[in-house]
Every structure is written in C-alpha cells, then in structure tokens.
Amino acid sequence: MEAVRILVIDDEEGMRLGCRKVLERRGFEVKTAADGAEGLSLLRSGGIDLALVDYKLPDRDGMSILDEVRSEGLDVPCIMITAYATLESAVAATKKGAYDFLAKPFTPAELNAAVDKAVEYIRLQREAKRLKEEKKRVRLEFVRIVSHELKAPLATIEGYLTNLLEGYAGDDPEAWRRILERCKLRAEGMRKLIEDLLDLTRIESGSKESRPEEMDLAALLDDIVEVFEPQAERKKVVVEKEYRPPIPMFADVGELRIVFTNLVSNAIKYNREGGKVTVKAAREGDEVTVEVSDTGIGIREEDRKKLFTEFFRARTPETRNIPGSGLGLAIVRKLVELGGGRIEVESEYGKGTTFRVTLPARREG
Amino acid sequence: MAKVMMVDDDPDFLDIQRGVLESRGHEVITVEKASEAVEAARREKPDVVVVDLMMEEEDAGFELCYRFKKGEAGFVPPVVMVTGVASDPGIPFDGGADGGWIKADAFLNKPIRPEELISAVERLAGGE
Numbered sequence: 001m002e003a004v005r006i007l008v009i010d011d012e013e014g015m016r017l018g019c020r021k022v023l024e025r026r027g028f029e030v031k032t033a034a035d036g037a038e039g040l041s042l043l044r045s046g047g048i049d050l051a052l053v054d055y056k057l058p059d060r061d062g063m064s065i066l067d068e069v070r071s072e073g074l075d076v077p078c079i080m081i082t083a084y085a086t087l088e089s090a091v092a093a094t095k096k097g098a099y100d101f102l103a104k105p106f107t108p109a110e111l112n113a114a115v116d117k118a119v120e121y122i123r124l125q126r127e128a129k130r131l132k133e134e135k136k137r138v139r140l141e142f143v144r145i146v147s148h149e150l151k152a153p154l155a156t157i158e159g160y161l162t163n164l165l166e167g168y169a170g171d172d173p174e175a176w177r178r179i180l181e182r183c184k185l186r187a188e189g190m191r192k193l194i195e196d197l198l199d200l201t202r203i204e205s206g207s208k209e210s211r212p213e214e215m216d217l218a219a220l221l222d223d224i225v226e227v228f229e230p231q232a233e234r235k236k237v238v239v240e241k242e243y244r245p246p247i248p249m250f251a252d253v254g255e256l257r258i259v260f261t262n263l264v265s266n267a268i269k270y271n272r273e274g275g276k277v278t279v280k281a282a283r284e285g286d287e288v289t290v291e292v293s294d295t296g297i298g299i300r301e302e303d304r305k306k307l308f309t310e311f312f313r314a315r316t317p318e319t320r321n322i323p324g325s326g327l328g329l330a331i332v333r334k335l336v337e338l339g340g341g342r343i344e345v346e347s348e349y350g351k352g353t354t355f356r357v358t359l360p361a362r363r364e365g
Numbered sequence: 366m367a368k369v370m371m372v373d374d375d376p377d378f379l380d381i382q383r384g385v386l387e388s389r390g391h392e393v394i395t396v397e398k399a400s401e402a403v404e405a406a407r408r409e410k411p412d413v414v415v416v417d418l419m420m421e422e423e424d425a426g427f428e429l430c431y432r433f434k435k436g437e438a439g440f441v442p443p444v445v446m447v448t449g450v451a452s453d454p455g456i457p458f459d460g461g462a463d464g465g466w467i468k469a470d471a472f473l474n475k476p477i478r479p480e481e482l483i484s485a486v487e488r489l490a491g492g493e
C-alpha cells in the first residue's frame with residue numbers, strides 16, 4: 001500500500017513533535033497543524049489519509065472538526081485525542097463519526113496501536129474500493145465485447161438483406177441462396193452467443209445451484225454423442241466411443257452435459273473432413289477422467305494459453321468460417337472447477353487436440 | 366466503370382460491398398490481409414481503394430492508409446476509410462480528428478448504406 005499520510009492537529013507543540021517522531025519512525029508521512037483552521041485547510045486540500053485531532057483546540061472545539069469532515073464528505077478517519085477519557089466524551093465522539101480515540105497522556109505504544117488499527121481499516125477500505133472499480137471495469141469491458149460480438153453478425157445480416165431488397169444481389173437464385181445461407185449461419189452464431197451468455201451468467205450469479213445426483217456418465221456421453229451424430233455426418237467425421245458402461249457418478253447431470261457437449265461440439269467443429277473424434281471415459285479410484293480427442297486442426301502454442309478466456313477464438317485460416325462465441329471453454333472451465341475437477345489440453349497445430357477433464361466421482365455437497 | 370480494391374478481414378463485409386459495387390458495373394478486387402494490400406494495389410492499379418480501419422490489429426487500417434498515401438504502391442490512389450468504431454461504446458472516433466496524417470479522401474461509417482459507398486467511390490474514381 002502507498003504511504004499513509006497522517007495529520008496531527010494539536011496546539012501543544014510537544015504533542016505534535018512527539019507524534020511526528022514516533023510516526024515518522026514507522027514510515028508514515030506526517031503533517032502537523034497547531035489549530036483547527038490550519039488543520040481543516042490541510043484536510044480540505046486533500047492528501048491526508050488519517051487525522052489525529054485534539055479535543056480542545058485554541059480556535060475551536062475538536063469535535064466540530066469531525067462535523068466538518070463528515071459534512072464535507074472528506075473521507076478521512078479521525079482519532080480524537082482527549083484529555084479526560086470519560087465515557088460521555090467517547091460516546092459523543094463516536095456518534096460524530098470519530099474512528100477511535102486516545103486518552104492523554106499516551107505512550108508511543110498506545111499511539112502506534114491506535115494508528116495501526118486505523119491504517120488496517122484504511123487498507124481494507126482502499127482494497128474494497130479497488131475491487132469495486134475493477135469489477136466495474138470488467139463489467140463494462142464485458143458489455144463492450146458482447147455488444148460488438150452481437151453487432152458484427154447483425155451488420156452482416158443487415159447488409160446482405162439490404163442487398164437482396166434493394167437490388168444489389170442480381171437475380172440468380174443460386175446467388176440469393178448463398179446469401180441466405182450466410183445470413184442463417186450468422187444468425188445461428190448470434191443465437192449460440194446468447195445461449196452461452198445465459199449459461200455463463202447463470203453460473204456466475206450463483207443462481208444455478210448444483211444438484212448432484214446418482215447418475216451414469218456413460219449414458220450421458222452416449223446421449224451427447226447421439227445428438228451430434230448428424231453434425232458429425234455432415235462433416236464426415238467419425239465419433240468413436242471408448243468406455244464401458246456404466247460409469248456411476250454422483251454429480252450434476254445438467255452441468256456435465258454442458259461441459260461434454262461443448263467439448264464434443266468443438267472436436268467436431270474444429271475437425272477436418274474424414275477426421276475422427278474419440279470420447280474416452282473411465283473411473284479410477286475416486287476420480288473420473290474423460291478425454292475428448294480429435295484429429296482436427298489443432299491449436300497453436302500461443303493460442304493454447306488463452307483458450308479458456310471469455311470470447312477468445314483462435315484466428316487461423318481454418319477457423320474463419322466456423323461460427324462460435326468463444327465462450328464455450330470459459331463455461332466448461334468454470335463448471336469443471338465448480339465440480340471440484342480440472343481440465344487440461346494437449347494439442348498439436350495441424351494434427352489434433354485432446355481435452356482431458358478429471359472430476360471427483362462423488363461430488364461433495 | 367471503376368476498378369475498386371477493398372481491404373477488410375471480414376469476408377462477409379467484402380462480399381456484401383462487392384454486390385453493391387458490381388451491380389453498378391464496377392470491377393471489384395478484394396484483399397483480406399492488410400499486409401498484402403500494397404502489393405496487390407501495385408499489381409492491379411485500382412482507381413479507388415476502400416480500407417477498413419479495424420482489421421486484425423487495431424491500427425492496421427490506419428497504417429495501410431498511410432502507406433498508400435506515401436505512394437508505396439507506386440502511385441497514390443484515392444482512399445475511402447471505413448470505420449466501425451464511431452458508434453462502439455467508449456471509443457470516441459471522429460474522422461476529422463485524425464491528427465492530419467491519415468489523409469483519407471472519404472470516411473464512411475459502418476453500417477454503410479449502399480448509395481453512400483457508390484457515391485464515394487464514383488466521386489473519387491471520377492478523377493480520371
């Protein structure tokens with residue numbers, strides 16, 4: 001944390017010097033003021049993180065400084081220095097927003113203890129503020145990317161439709177058909193993005209409570225592979241299953257479905273004609289491992305690190321016509337981690353990729 | 366009839382604008398990589414070049430426009446810059462406030478209306 005700047009407002013020179021000596025030795029930056037007016041003007045000019053305020057100042061009551069600090073929203077915690085540590089004065093000071101107080105005479109150790117406590121408080125406040133700003137930044141960035149990702153396909157669709165409607169597309173039905181197919185592809189991409197976003201927000205908001213149950217992983221994988229059969233066939237990709245049912249687990253079926261649907265979908269999407277996808281699964285002790293391998297386009301070394309980042313999509317000649325949101329693997333990783341597992345990837349550009357998910361066979365409550 | 370070269374990394378965008386310009390009888394050459402555009406222009410000698418500002422890297426379009434204007438293609442073609450940033454949240458962009466060094470001949474904002482593209486291209490190509 002940056003240096004903490006402390007202001008000591010006290011009319012006794014001995015107090016000011018004493019505090020300065022003790023606090024500067026601790027690495028604090030110390031300023032002093034001999035009366036309320038000087039103290040307030042230093043407070044107002046900013047650059048003060050903590051103030052030590054004498055209860056009785058020549059020009060004004062120390063308590064009134066608390067009022068000013070509060071009414072002007074100066075956001076500086078104040079430690080009141082009191083000559084008589086009565087319960088009433090303590091209560092009154094606390095009511096006015098004093099952070100703490102020190103009774104005169106106090107030892108350097110007492111001063112340090114009070115200041116340390118306040119510094120810890122300031123540190124926590126700064127941390128909270130930083131986190132809040134970071135969160136805001138991340139949210140804005142997210143909104144910016146999402147709107148861009150939605151705007152791009154929409155602009156394409158709009159452009160093509162304008163051409164069709166305003167006579168810039170000729171009158172060859174084949175050309176029209178090609179345009180409409182492009183539009184459909186981009187619309188599909190948008191729908192997928194929105195679905196992924198909904199999954200992601202559900203996971204992140206925590207509103208999607210995990211519901212583990214007794215299930216058979218083999219049956220789930222069978223089901224997913226079956227759903228993708230037509231897509232695989234269209235791409236002339238063979239999907240092979242290497243596991244022996246049943247593979248009993250205690251896990252959230254819905255979450256696992258999202259995880260393996262994404263991995264199988266990618267393995268087919270980023271494959272080549274005539275390629276192969278292999279889904280392996282086995283239980284070993286208290287863990288279950290699932291491997292989805294493909295003989296597809298592979299992932300370049302530099303892209304591998306970014307795979308699980310939201311919106312990341314590799315840009316290679318092979319991927320350019322494959323629609324996607326770049327959210328699938330981010331979702332997969334979140335769900336795998338939520339389930340107490342881990343995910344690894346091995347890939348060789350141009351050869352193929354393997355994603356390996358390891359999960360506890362029995363998810364804990 | 367003009368020969369128009371379009372540079373953008375979005376093949377759909379190129380396809381759409383090609384439809385627009387070809388329907389007016391112009392010849393269209395498309396280039397998807399900013400890095401290949403100068404060479405392509407040297408070869409093809411287009412009457413007008415249309416460049417998208419936001420390609421692969423953030424300033425590939427700016428850079429390319431600058432290179433055209435320096436005459437790196439062996440001649441200095443008129444350049445239309447297409448920007449998609451103006452309306453993106455948080456990125457203020459104003460074709461006029463470009464620091465003076467881009468010197469594009471026309472700016473078009475995405476989404477481009479077909480007649481805007483046609484009129485910019487025909488105005489600039491009309492020079493010959």
Ligand SMILES: Nc1ncnc2c1ncn2[C@@H]1O[C@H](COP(=O)(O)OP(=O)(O)O)[C@@H](O)[C@H]1O
Pocket residue numbers: 262266267270294296297298299307312313314315319323324325326327328329330353
């Ligand atoms: N099996 C795979 N083979 C090659 N590349 C892959 C594979 N799976 C994912 N990728 C790369 O990782 C990126 C992110 O994947 P993902 O998060 O599922 O998003 P999407 O599939 O929507 O693009 C993909 O765009 C692709 O470039």
Ligand SMILES: [Mg+2]
Pocket residue numbers: 262265266324326328329
């Ligand atoms: Mg995917």
